[in-house]
Amino acid sequence: MSKTMIVTGASRGIGAAVATVASAKGVNLMLNARSEDALNELARSLGVDPTRIVVVAGDVSNEQVCDRIVATAIERFGGIDVVVNNAGILDPIGTLDTVTADDWVRNLMVNVAGPVLLSQRAIQFLRERHGCIINISSGAAVKAVRGWSAYCTSKAALNHFNRMLAAEFPEITAIAVSPGMTATDMQVMVREQGEGRMPREEHQRFIDAHRRGELRSPDAVARVIVALGLSAPREMSGEFVTVDDPRVTSLL
């Protein structure tokens, strides 16, 4: 029987790459992001049987959207094996004294409340199938990147939420993954909008890494995420791993 995976933030970047890799492995997909046209275009471009892919567009920090994501996956595919909590935003960039409270809280709504709300709704179905939740975290969860206080805080919270999932639900596997710098729009945003809003040397690190060609490809990161989602050992549940961790690359 084909496995079923929910991927949030699937309209571009790492999420779209996860959908592409999973689809090639015959996984049924429930794709979410706010941009409906981009999701439909991705679904078409994958060239698989349309009955294997379904799209629910909407903001993942909205409870009704999370209700619809899970209900649609169950209705269409009869169960859920993997949830990839990938949707995320970096904004606001700027030290705490320069950003608005609304923008700061909005970051936590998308990066933390989104994964919490979706996981909460999916958990009973994941337990039935001993499924897996992959929380897409960041090195920023454990490193203070100046100018990114909301983002860093949100990813640290996501890591602890991941540990909580592992502690409360031993039937499932919950893994938080740090992709490392990856060539997506989020990195373009850092390079283009970080100047003047992040300390100069902090911003320069991202410019230099890009210039030296050090960014990972979304495809390479996606292969690891899909491998973890489909075959992470239960003993790893609760862990925060990097994509080049040997225990992770051995699953490829």
Ligand SMILES: NC(=O)c1ccc[n+]([C@@H]2O[C@H](COP(=O)([O-])OP(=O)(O)OC[C@H]3O[C@@H](n4cnc5c(N)ncnc54)[C@H](OP(=O)(O)O)[C@@H]3O)[C@@H](O)[C@H]2O)c1
């Ligand atoms: N790129 C990196 O270097 C890097 C490094 C570490 C961690 N990460 C993490 O990797 C994940 C994916 O990032 P990326 O680099 O692929 O970023 P990206 O290219 O900016 O893509 C972000 C995705 O999230 C979706 N999204 C944003 N807000 C949403 C919301 N409220 N509801 C539903 N979907 C939403 C976007 O689609 P719509 O705009 O259509 O909603 C898009 O599909 C994020 O969690 C990010 O924090 C990235």
